[in-house]
Amino acid sequence: MVLNTFKTGFFSHSSEVVQLCLRVMQKFGKSLIDGNQSKPTYDWFANIQSDGGITSALYVLKKHQELVDFVVNVMCVFSKGRLTYVFRDLLKSLYPAPLEYTSIINDFIYIIVKNEPAVQEILEHGLIDQWLEIVVKQADNDGKHSSEERTAAMALISDLWVLFPEKLKLREDLATQILTVMKRCSKDKNRPLRISTLAQMFRLLNIFSETKNPQAATLYKNISHSLVDNHHEATTREYIMANLLGIYQKHPSIPVSFVIEPLIKQLQMSENDTYVYGCIDFDFFSKIASHPKLVPTHALYILDTMAKMYLNDMVYANAAAQPFIRVAQRFMAHD
Amino acid sequence: MDTSKDPRKAESSLEMILLTLCASLGMKPKQSAALLTNSNQYLLHTVVKGLKGKFDPVMQWFKMLYNLTDDFATIIDLEC
Numbered sequence: 001m002v003l004n005t006f007k008t009g010f011f012s013h014s015s016e017v018v019q020l021c022l023r024v025m026q027k028f029g030k031s032l033i034d035g036n037q038s039k040p041t042y043d044w045f046a047n048i049q050s051d052g053g054i055t056s057a058l059y060v061l062k063k064h065q066e067l068v069d070f071v072v073n074v075m076c077v078f079s080k081g082r083l084t085y086v087f088r089d090l091l092k093s094l095y096p097a098p099l100e101y102t103s104i105i106n107d108f109i110y111i112i113v114k115n116e117p118a119v120q121e122i123l124e125h126g127l128i129d130q131w132l133e134i135v136v137k138q139a140d141n142d143g144k145h146s147s148e149e150r151t152a153a154m155a156l157i158s159d160l161w162v163l164f165p166e167k168l169k170l171r172e173d174l175a176t177q178i179l180t181v182m183k184r185c186s187k188d189k190n191r192p193l194r195i196s197t198l199a200q201m202f203r204l205l206n207i208f209s210e211t212k213n214p215q216a217a218t219l220y221k222n223i224s225h226s227l228v229d230n231h232h233e234a235t236t237r238e239y240i241m242a243n244l245l246g247i248y249q250k251h252p253s254i255p256v257s258f259v260i261e262p263l264i265k266q267l268q269m270s271e272n273d274t275y276v277y278g279c280i281d282f283d284f285f286s287k288i289a290s291h292p293k294l295v296p297t298h299a300l301y302i303l304d305t306m307a308k309m310y311l312n313d314m315v316y317a318n319a320a321a322q323p324f325i326r327v328a329q330r331f332m333a334h335d
Numbered sequence: 336m337d338t339s340k341d342p343r344k345a346e347s348s349l350e351m352i353l354l355t356l357c358a359s360l361g362m363k364p365k366q367s368a369a370l371l372t373n374s375n376q377y378l379l380h381t382v383v384k385g386l387k388g389k390f391d392p393v394m395q396w397f398k399m400l401y402n403l404t405d406d407f408a409t410i411i412d413l414e415c
Contacts, residue, residue: 002411008382009393011382016390017393024397
């Protein structure tokens with residue numbers, strides 16, 4: 001009865017009242033759960049009927065999204081010892097659509113990680129592994145999930161990897177599986193999925209390079225393959241090139257050869273056929289020309305290709321001259 | 336019921352709720368009790384829309400509840 005009286009605050013039109021109510025519930029719930037009323041308190045909370053505790057707490061998010069931190073903390077208090085069941089099964093039954101469930105977990109996970117006991121509990125109970133396994137399947141192209149669901153899954157995978165890198169160091173099989181799915185999504189026919197996956201890949205590469213994560217090399221190779229695989233799609237190619245230049249600027253120790261060699265080969269093979277080059281390509285090669293990790297062999301590839309373009313393409317002759325001059329100036333003294 | 340009684344000295348959780356409602360919403364015990372009828376329907380209306388449109392008394396009530404959570408937990412233990 002007392003909990004039902006208190007929970008009226010969840011439905012208030014006033015954000016301040018709702019926030020106060022959530023604070024009351026968090027403190028009161030802790031007293032009850034840690035005391036002798038653990039079971040009845042949990043039973044009240046875990047009732048997924050419209051008047052149940054969890055349903056009422058989640059109602060707050062419909063009107064006061066800004067209070068999500070408080071809602072998650074209340075959920076963590078009332079679900080103590082049963083977090084895996086609540087966040088996996090109960091939430092799934094309240095949000096049966098994969099897109100909704102994935103998005104809500106994505107919102108919640110950033111709040112859960114700030115709660116040390118909750119993190120400890122979900123790690124011990126293997127919830128992170130279970131979430132990852134679910135979303136990897138959802139992200140993969142099994143024909144059952146829409147591109148929106150796959151995009152949301154990809155975002156959650158990346159967030160979980162960023163937040164729990166140690167977990168994926170222990171689960172190399174899962175890390176490999178994720179990288180494979182990412183690679184596949186980065187060349188998917190659906191452009192929003194493709195671009196958002198690439199965005200996540202660059203985000204991870206940036207973090208992994210800073211934290212010396214061993215998966216950075218595989219991720220970088222996958223991005224390089226994706227550039228070649230998407231060479232015919234100017235928007236995606238431009239997106240990858242622009243992000244690669246950003247990465248090279250931030251992490252000059254990353255070798256460029258993984259990208260240059262296959263890209264130049266592809267360019268030579270399908271020039272003006274499937275590879276319709278543009279300004280971004282010349283800008284890319286100009287900047288690569290000054291990269292400290294560019295080796296003479298690959299510099300020669302660039303020289304050769306740019307020289308051909310200079311001679312054969314009136315439109316881009318001037319643009320092709322830029323990277324050519326830069327490479328030539330830099331390696332002039334070289335044999 | 337003596338509305339000036341300290342809620343901490345209430346003998347049941349219901350009395351404690353009524354005392355807090357009387358103190359913060361400025362109501363008589365019968366009026367407070369009426370709020371809890373029909374599965375808290377009238378209390379819900381007050382909390383959702385404010386008391387005559389004002390949320391200050393409602394906030395006052397929740398602030399009072401916040402300070403009494405341990406006392407509520409103790410009295411619930413005794414009732415069970």
